[in-house]
Amino acid sequence: MPSITFPLPSPEHVDVPMSDGATLSVLRYAAPGGGPAPAVVVMTPYRKEALMHAELLQVPIREGYEVLIADVRGIGGSSGPYHGILAPREVEDGVELLAWAARQPFCDGRTALIGGSYSGLNQLLIAARRPESLRCIAPWIAPIDFYRDMWKRGGIPSHTAWGARAFLASQRAETRRRGLENFYGEILGEDFDTGLFHRSNPDLSAIEVPALFLGGWYDYFLRGTVRGFQQVTCPKRLVVGPWSHDPFLSDEQRDELAGWLNHWLRGEGPDPSAEGANVRLSCVGTDGWETRGDFPEAGNIPWFRWRPVDAEHPVPIAPALSATPMPPPSNVDPMVDLVTESGMRMWGETTVFELPAAEAPARLLGPVGLRAVVRADGCEDFDAHARLSVVRPDGQVLPITEGRLRASHRAVDDHRSARDEAGGIVVPWHAHTHADPVEPGVPVTLHVEIYPVHLRLAEGDRLRVGLTLVRADESAAPAQAVLLPGTTVSLPAGPDE
Incomplete structure (x- = not known):
């Protein structure tokens, strides 16, 4: 169950124009105090108003950041043709959204991306494009391989009910048709790891901003969490706890996320990516945690x-x-x-x-x-x-x-x-x-x-x-x-x- 510790403030609705004429529907939670602040951004296919996001959003809101959560194109209040799950145009939208946020009077020019699962892979894809304003990312319970992590674990169709949940409720007939066709006809209909999947795999070697990988020992995407941490060469941190694929954060996850944002956006606190102490693992069978300098190869x-x-x-x-x-x-x-x-x-x-x-x-x-x-x-x-x-x-x-x-x-x-x-x-x-x-x-x-x-x-x-x-x-x-x-x-x- 959610553990929201304070009521979220009322957001402002903003439509953000994209270069192809589409608009992204965004909820803006203004930072207190009136002065410009770093903007923390989430992009979601699960409707920006959903309760499941409140648990995550309360962390940057509590820390005093500008917070923006956007529906991906063709979903919720966002317009534009839907091109498929994590298609290149959706990644471009993310790059443009960060550039727009950095130009606004409420933002001091610095941005960060946070979010879990789909919104975690979305971050990695956007970060690989190296947006100028982006200072850090925090992919949580996130995959890195569109074929092996998300849809075809071991070559076996996986997560097969996702498309129905994601698209059958869509109010847009075109998004509903294209989404179901993309998921069931193309993704699940393709047996092998082809270019259809490759286009949605992030180039981890291109990511330069610090990356916090949060995962759980019982999570569906644990493979991606660990491999993502091992493969990036940017400043990085890995935290794996006794968690599953759950949208609600524990106290440890909230503290890790707050510390990460505050260090890279404000220069506060010790470097959480410091060599020799940037891996924190809970141990199943005990209540203990271990701090290490790596995840064993x-x-x-x-x-x-x-x-x-x-x-x-x-x-x-x-x-x-x-x-x-x-x-x-x-x-x-x-x-x-x-x-x-x-x-x-x-x-x-x-x-x-x-x-x-x-x-x-x-x-x-x-x-x-x-x-x-x-x-x-x-x-x-x-x-x-x-x-x-x-x-x-x-x-x-x-x-x-x-x-x-x-x-x-x-x-x-x-x-x-x-x-x-x-x-x-x-x-x-x-x-x-x-x-x-x-x-x-x-x-x-x-x-x-x-x-x-x-x-x-x-x-x-x-x-x-x-x-x-x-x-x-x-x-x-x-x-x-x-x-x-x-x-x-x-x-x-x-x-x-």
Whole structure:
């Protein structure tokens, strides 16, 4: 639930002209005191008046900034033809909106971008254009890869209800038609990572302004949060807490955002991007936080390799996700799961493997790798879903993280995949450029990318990997697979383990 700490002031409505004749509908929350102040800007496809934005907006409003929130073109009060989700014209609108804000008497010429999810990727795309007035950005629970993070995780259509929620309520027939066509006909209708997706991927190397990456261990876009932080070369900070894909901020998130804005827009407080202390991570299984100078790269992690099978192990291939068992309870709010299709509660485990109970406390920090060697019969393609959980001594199961991969998309780019010290792939980069059908009776090797963890195991805790295979071909008949020796789970040992 929202935790708005004070009533928001009444905003002023402004229509901002774009160079192609469209106008962006903007709500302006004026800074107190009357003098010019930096402008903090949000661009949203979710209607600028929605309650979900109040939690975020209260931070810069409370800190005394000019605050502007705009509907993206073709949505809400903004006019102009809708060109598609995060299309280049929408990015250009963002650049023009910042330039307009910087010229206004209420602004001192400095601007910042904030926002989560869609509005986080939007920031990265705009920042890569290097707007003159922009001083910092704060992408929160944000993706960086239009294909791998947003719509086709592991080559599997993801987040599929988003288009209906975003566009069916539109009052503009043209936006409704174009939005649904773009999402369901083009984005979900395209199997492979083509130029359609590339156009909405930010050039992270072009971003020069400081970037605050805020994410959650249970968030749908955790992969993008961590990779975005690792790939930018600008001043940067990474904060990952016990959060999911939720529009409501915790006290820690509000404090981080306020400190970030105040430093880069006013020069207040210590540098939050200072080398050696610009990563702050909560630890699942404790109430503690750790401050570090990096997020571990695969080549620098001491890996523990778990081989869950030493003989052929039968695994059923379910006809659909709905045919799998009930999933274990999750730390993630059920509504967040259902809205985002995050995977933590969308499927049950048909096969599980557990390590022996921990004899002493242990810590995991980094990505998790799964190399599954599978032989399938009676099925040309299937989706592999993997979940890492902790089983407490009392039997409680705590889901931690998950990953997925369509078997026909198993081809990896050797040069872009991250490897351990022995040269084995632990964080795969799947090409997603073609399909390799599964041949009956022929083993295939699946490198499943599982999201990172920071986890403390207590004495007596057990790690569990749950695996579910689901048909991805035209048949709905049950099928059977076998998990073969050579299957390996790579677990990232913490630096003090």
